[in-house]
Amino acid sequence: QVQLVEYGGGLVQAGGSLRLSCVASGRDFSGSDMAWYRQAPGRVREFVADISATGSITHYADSAEGRFTISKDNAKNPVYLQMNNLKPKQTDIYYCTGPSVNYFDYYWAQGTQVTVST
Numbered sequence: 001q002v003q004l005v006e007y008g009g010g011l012v013q014a015g016g017s018l019r020l021s022c023v024a025s026g027r028d029f030s031g032s033d034m035a036w037y038r039q040a041p042g043r044v045r046e047f048v049a050d051i052s053a054t055g056s057i058t059h060y061a062d063s064a065e066g067r068f069t070i071s072k073d074n075a076k077n078p079v080y081l082q083m084n085n086l087k088p089k090q091t092d093i094y095y096c097t098g099p100s101v102n103y104f105d106y107y108w109a110q111g112t113q114v115t116v117s118t
Helices: none
Strands: 003-007 012-013 016-024 034-039 045-052 058-060 067-071 080-081 092-099 107-110 112-117
Touching: 003 092, 003 107, 012 016, 016 112, 034 067, 034 080, 045 067, 045 080, 058 067, 080 092, 080 112
Parallel strands: 012 112
Antiparallel strands: 003 016, 016 080, 034 045, 034 092, 045 058, 067 080, 092 107, 092 112
């Protein structure tokens, strides 16, 4: 069974930092593009950042550009999200996701709560 599990969420003051990690089991994601999304209750899930399989290409949402960094360590965990200078409006549940081998489906982690206080 393929599973993605996240670590690193929590409560931080505005301007602080958090680092999210995403650990995989049941499948090797080292050769896959990976991504992070966020979602607030009652809202659609929003793109945050993605990274190519080799880690050489990244994309960010406007709100994350310049403050968040997505990275991969293909020898260990599939993907990280370093979040700096966090703002209260970035309080959300954050999800990592990765594709099936043929990219027909996507696996989603359970989500980790990030709360930024004023």
